[in-house]
Amino acid sequence: MKAQSQTQLSHLQLLEAEAIHIIREAVAEAVNPVMLYSIGKDSSVMLHLAQKAFYPAPLPFPLLHVDTTWKFKEMIEFRAKIVDLVGADLLVHQNPECIELGINPFDHGSSVHTDMWKTQGLKQALDKYNFDLAFGGARRDEEKSRAKERVFSFRSDKHVWDPKNQRPELWNIYNARHGAGESIRVFPLSNWTELDVWQYIYLEAIPVVPLYFAKVRPVVERDGMLIMVDDDRMKLRQDESIEQRMVRFRTLGCYPLTGAVESESVDLEGILTELFTATTSERQGRLIDHDGAGSMEKKKIEGYF
């Protein structure tokens, strides 16, 4: 952080310092840590904070991307670019069972798709490499059950989260102790909001996937959402047609499950201005959260990030 003439730190400086403290503390206490890297804006910020936390030393952990083979093409291109830029070790895991069964969001629906590729895939990867601590970019403002999750969140040997039996977390003292097979998920961005993330990206000039910026893109209106036709695996229904619209994404995931929003925001200034006057939350574009109230809590109990 730049030396300040004033003695009072801004809220972003405080959030940055808190996140760095959390990342360093987790690494100091873990045996085999990993950072979940989902290519989105939160992952970009988390990765940037990790570089700051250990500068001039290299990152003391690899990145793990749990790939579903259904991410936007631009996300995968961006992933390669960033890994190269940062000089990080990247592990990519694709659930072999899903490949074999051809699990996809169109035939199997969003919940089977997400459970098999992401939840089960993540568990497989954590077990395979024996990671005992995994960083995630989740924020408490995203969803109600997240709002109650600890920064250091304990998982049983079956990766289960027990929301009613969480360890109390006081001051800035974190308890990462766990038994064999058990693990800890750590969320350095717990106290950040979507706006904080974008302000920080703007201030620190952190690279993000271009899909966040508005551009004319081929989209189909389906179930009330604008789905981008990212490749020919997307089959059009009878009454559907591809339209060219000026859209951007507030959140990124599997392209058939991620709704675009119509927007004219072609740069960070535009996005920030849009956010200051926003009327819908970012998770609105996520199909998986609409499966019913409490759906995220249920997924998390089952081991979803």
Added chain:
Amino acid sequence: MRQRSSQPTGPVADFLAAQESKGLLRFITCGSVDDGKSTLIGRLLYESKQIFDDQLATLSQDSERVGTQGGNLDFALLTDGLQAEREQGITIDVAYRFFSTDRRTFIVADTPGHEQYTRNMVTGASTADLAIVLIDARKGVLTQTRRHSFLVHLLGITNVIVAVNKIDLVDYDSTIFQDIETSYREFSQEFGFTNLSFVPVSALNGDNITTASAAMPWYHGPTLLSILEETDAHVLSHDKPFRMYVQSVSRPNQDFRGYLGFVASGSLSVGDSIQVQPSGKISRVASLPSFDGDRQHVVAGESIQIVLDDEIDISRGDLLCTPESVPDVGNQFEAFMVWTDENQMMPHRSYLLKIGTKTVGVMIDKPKYKINVNTLEHLAASTLELNDIAICNLATDRPVAYDPYVNNRYSGSFVIIDRITSKTVGAGMIRHSLRRDSNISWQHTSIERHHREELNHQRSATVWFTGLSGSGKSTIANALEVRLHAMGLRTYLLDGDNLRHGLTRDLGFTTADRIENLRRASHVAQILNSAGVIVLACFISPFESERTSAKEVIGEENFIEVFVDAPIAVTEKRDPKGLYKKARAGELPNFTGIDSDYERPTSPSIHIHTDELEIDASVEAILQHLRNLLLLP
């Protein structure tokens, strides 16, 4: 944080620059059940435009389905995130919420009002700069109001806003508001809240939340939100002495050694002297490198890296300070303890204590007294149950550096972790050091353990037999001692029953007494080992924690755990001392295996099934193990 290389200009950029320099305030809301805490937060989020259209749609759906406000929006549903909470209509865990105005960004901890959830309130308060205490205008100051205010005070919060809620339900009556203010001021005097304000509000209707209420022309004070925006409340203090717990030592190459940490208080500049605690070594700040370039000066609240002039021994957990203002260093202190676990605190059991970034072993004394949080009365107590608050003495197994909590929140607080379950079982705030430890030091002696071992022509160790009464511990140990003695080795058989005739005569068989019994036995075994003698220790030692403590006292490399295992049906049938019969008849309470648990060792050095193995074979198995460890000639 770095500045952008090319500063953008224009109205958008100016607006963003203003947003970036906003300060942060963390606060908690506390109040009794149904005082409307969640509603108040929901209202603050709503009024500060933090609730989006889709969330509002979900909210109105939920309000119709499970709401308690008729057809109206039930703001409480916004914060009661867990399904169980929405179903039961109560808040069972701390929820964090975020909103911002043009002046400030806020992090709110919504903390439950139920008595059994004291630990959640303490958790929420531990990071808060300010507390909003809600009082239902119809009910006035309640027992729970006192409890919450005491906890706010205990956690060191001095900025308090008393929001007298549901004022609409008492017809906006000013005398009710004034009576509540008078009685709150009276009882809270001893808490020394330096910044105390009162606002009459209706969270449900929005009176005096963000805009002055037309219904209360008699109230001339600021709205709740403007107090939140204007209160000068900062826990992180720049003018206090410098404190930083070292998180880790960064050594990317031979020429670089950086100490990473979070500045808990004070400030530091290049060239300043630094003192390391507990070692007391002194050095000077050579540089403060960062990702954004070298820094000259850093302040409380920043995560930094320090490079020193010379290489001195510093490791994770050390506290860095400046030599002009040093913390206390010692291994015994008095603290306020809050117990956060369902399993009660065991006096003298060895727990872990984490203070800053340092984790050490600790033993907690029997409480001096417990505090009834409703009446603030002092009560006698022999242990701590979930949500108890008490004054205790603690003794760590190594010296630690700390400050009294009232002087420094971050170097005066700690958590207690259970060695076996790894759960955070307690939290504490240090009151002061106990000077008695500074008067006791180790007397160095010239003859050490290895000298005595050489004279005896043997190596010493402890073979620790654990198992149910009647499993065969003493029988096997006795046979083993006969064999060792015949080999010309010096041994001593330490038997639990025999010790109870003298050294531990004052102890019974409650869990607490068993823990103390084993603590004494472990130290006797350690002394005998230091005298160069092989110890055979026979104790039921039913708890994993105490076997782990014994291992630590005696030294892991000298400790051989033998699990003498026989099914209870077998030991009960053997019953050599007739104890099972008495226990079954109810004449022997706390008898292991009958009405007191035996935690089976998970990884003993040797596991003997005495219902299958003969005595001689058992002894031979142990001898072979000792030979393998090169403990026998």
